[in-house]
Amino acid sequence: MTDKPPVVALTHLGKTYKGKKKTIVTALKDLSFSVAQGEIVGLLGPNGAGKTTAIKLMMGFAVPDAGEVRFHGNIQKFAEPRPNTGYLPESFKPNPHLTVKEYILFHCGLSGISKSRAAQEADTLLGHVGMDIFAHRKISDLSKGMGQRVGLAQAFVGNPDLLILDEPTSGLDPVGRSEMIDFLIAQKQAGKTIFFCSHILSEVERVCDRIGILVKGELRLLDTRDVLLEQTDSKDLDEVFKKEVLCAQS
Ligand SMILES: Nc1ncnc2c1ncn2[C@@H]1O[C@H](COP(=O)(O)OP(=O)(O)OP(=O)(O)O)[C@@H](O)[C@H]1O
Numbered sequence: 459m460t461d462k463p464p465v466v467a468l469t470h471l472g473k474t475y476k477g478k479k480k481t482i483v484t485a486l487k488d489l490s491f492s493v494a495q496g497e498i499v500g501l502l503g504p505n506g507a508g509k510t511t512a513i514k515l516m517m518g519f520a521v522p523d524a525g526e527v528r529f530h531g532n533i534q535k536f537a538e539p540r541p542n543t544g545y546l547p548e549s550f551k552p553n554p555h556l557t558v559k560e561y562i563l564f565h566c567g568l569s570g571i572s573k574s575r576a577a578q579e580a581d582t583l584l585g586h587v588g589m590d591i592f593a594h595r596k597i598s599d600l601s602k603g604m605g606q607r608v609g610l611a612q613a614f615v616g617n618p619d620l621l622i623l624d625e626p627t628s629g630l631d632p633v634g635r636s637e638m639i640d641f642l643i644a645q646k647q648a649g650k651t652i653f654f655c656s657h658i659l660s661e662v663e664r665v666c667d668r669i670g671i672l673v674k675g676e677l678r679l680l681d682t683r684d685v686l687l688e689q690t691d692s693k694d695l696d697e698v699f700k701k702e703v704l705c706a707q708s
């Protein structure tokens with residue numbers, strides 16, 4: 459019997475961008491890690507560390523300079539739709555002319571959900587993210603946090619097995635953040651695999667099986683919280699994070 463390949467595996471990924479005045483910005487260097495079935499992996503890193511770039515490469519929205527991306531053992535190319543995957547981009551901008559429910563129904567249609575099931579699916583998802591009471595409000599009239607909740611609902615349309623979320627709690631108030639983390643935990647309990655990046659150490663700590671720390675495009679650590687504390691002789695994740703950022707700058 460062979461072991462199942464990981465849900466996602468990144469191998470030796472590198473990415474540079476063209477900066478101003480012909481400079482080269484190195485966004486990722488030799489990034490390798492995998493996410494196993496049913497795992498929640500969170501990636502922490504300061505602004506500009508390369509988190510969104512890693513997610514874009516994972517999703518096929520950018521071409522790596524080096525390395526490869528595999529889903530379930532299969533190489534994934536640039537712009538190739540990822541199988542059974544829900545995605546929340548960093549800058550989520552839904553169509554402002556639709557109402558919240560119309561927007562989710564639209565995505566239900568894209569996911570191949572029949573019209574008869576779509577209304578129920580939309581109501582359920584909007585309930586999960588606390589947006590059922592605003593179902594008929596226009597997207598253009600939502601606050602930032604409300605928009606983010608709609609983005610999360612959109613990522614869960616079609617009940618995907620894998621969720622890739624770029625700062626899922628960005629813009630949410632503390633209660634909303636906590637609710638969202640509870641929702642992600644419930645998703646894990648239902649067997650989902652989740653990869654997300656965040657700036658909020660406490661939520662990563664609460665929800666993740668393993669935590670990665672990315673600084674200046676390099677994955678410095680990736681392990682369970684307890685192993686990270688032990689490896690770096692730290693009392694909490696905040697200390698681990700600060701040590702790694704300082705070390706990368708020195
Ligand atoms: N399209 C682009 N063109 C040029 N440089 C880019 C581009 N996208 C990202 N970068 C640069 O690549 C590096 C990594 O950016 P990235 O957006 O991946 O970081 P991040 O960790 O997601 O940051 P944040 O926490 O602020 O979202 C940064 O130096 C950024 O300026």
Ligand SMILES: [Mg+2]
Nearest residue numbers: 509510511548
């Ligand atoms: Mg980002």
